[in-house]
Amino acid sequence: MELRKLWxxxxxxxxxxxxxxxxxxxxxxxxxxxxxxxxxxxFLRGGELVLTTGMQGKEEQLLKLGKKLWQKEACGLVxxxxxxxxxxxxxxxxxxxxxxxPVFSMPWEVHLVDVTRTICVMLNxxxxxxxxxxxxxxxxxxxxxxxxxYLPYMKRFGYSADYNYQIAVMDIKRASQDYSERGRILRxxxxxxxxxxxxxxxxxxxxxxxxxxxxxxxxxxxxxxxxAVALGEQRNYGLRAGIGPVVTTLGCLPRTYEHAMGTLExxxxxxxKLLDYEEMGAYKIIMDVQDRKMLGRFCNDLLGAVMxxxxxxxxxxxxxxxxxxxxxxxxxxxxxxxxxxxxTITYKIQRIKALLNVDLDDxxxxxxxxxxxxxxxxx
Numbered sequence: 001m002e003l004r005k006l007w008x009x010x011x012x013x014x015x016x017x018x019x020x021x022x023x024x025x026x027x028x029x030x031x032x033x034x035x036x037x038x039x040x041x042x043f044l045r046g047g048e049l050v051l052t053t054g055m056q057g058k059e060e061q062l063l064k065l066g067k068k069l070w071q072k073e074a075c076g077l078v079x080x081x082x083x084x085x086x087x088x089x090x091x092x093x094x095x096x097x098x099x100x101x102p103v104f105s106m107p108w109e110v111h112l113v114d115v116t117r118t119i120c121v122m123l124n125x126x127x128x129x130x131x132x133x134x135x136x137x138x139x140x141x142x143x144x145x146x147x148x149x150y151l152p153y154m155k156r157f158g159y160s161a162d163y164n165y166q167i168a169v170m171d172i173k174r175a176s177q178d179y180s181e182r183g184r185i186l187r188x189x190x191x192x193x194x195x196x197x198x199x200x201x202x203x204x205x206x207x208x209x210x211x212x213x214x215x216x217x218x219x220x221x222x223x224x225x226x227x228a229v230a231l232g233e234q235r236n237y238g239l240r241a242g243i244g245p246v247v248t249t250l251g252c253l254p255r256t257y258e259h260a261m262g263t264l265e266x267x268x269x270x271x272x273k274l275l276d277y278e279e280m281g282a283y284k285i286i287m288d289v290q291d292r293k294m295l296g297r298f299c300n301d302l303l304g305a306v307m308x309x310x311x312x313x314x315x316x317x318x319x320x321x322x323x324x325x326x327x328x329x330x331x332x333x334x335x336x337x338x339x340x341x342x343x344t345i346t347y348k349i350q351r352i353k354a355l356l357n358v359d360l361d362d363x364x365x366x367x368x369x370x371x372x373x374x375x376x377x378x379x
Contacts, residue, residue, distance in 0.1 A: 001122070003028070006049075006123075020093040021076070028187040030046070033048050036054075049076050049119065051112050054084045063095065065077070079104065081105050133154070144250075165247050166246045170225070171239070197215045200212065222243055240268060240273055241264065259277045265378075266377055283378065286375050306321060317355070
């Protein structure tokens, strides 16, 4: 749940005034805690809104607490002003502004137990709603032929049956079963999805994050995926993303999802950080072919002899052939790349020609061989 939304719900009721860090209100809140010591703060998982009375009574301790909470990726700090802390110290406010870390004040007359109870109820209700929405999206992905399993609930949340939809799937190496790590990654990526025209859906599917965007115009999947990849590099998440095509009805969600998964797998094989189905040329045609066995037979008929030679003799002819095709048949360029004499490359090409019994100078044959390699990328 976005901190800004929660704060607006409780601001007047509990006189919770924002003192600093307004730009951090777009952060996600997962839970609420009352903390008075740095030692307890060490156990935070991230995403918590922390309340404190400052009973230690020292300004420098409150500043240390604020810094520790920011370090542990808490979403904000609420200071209960009263006998221990008369006002929020300026150094803490300066730090909050610098780091976009929301700091609130709340009068002593407000009972913290009432605040925590209210916030917990709100968060529980939000989680239930979020789980139901994710369940509806999963039903749309796996049971699209039964619209009553997802359409009524998604419409309730503003997902028109005729919107444009797009899915991005992100593979994340650091997505272990550790709850706190998965939570940090989810909040980080969700933070990139602010101000979308329609509420995004983001959820874990094993070790992958699935992002669904919708709207009247083409969704912003590529923009968000690019930011997610950059964030992954910054935080060493090992994040890789595949983006599916835009579809124009809820019933077509399986298509954008399946192609996003296929694009992600292709990105993994090609060692790319991000691939977009809409920009993949011939790969789009290959992915749309339902008969995968037919594709396999095409590759085997064309390249089977070379694949068998590599398997039996431990040669590298498949790799050499692909590079030869992709460089336009430039033996010199290949020799320079591999720091070897051009005769070495020429010998291998001659052996490959003999195995395939084809003229590699024929442009049509080259195109067929390149297509076969692209098919192998997708199988």
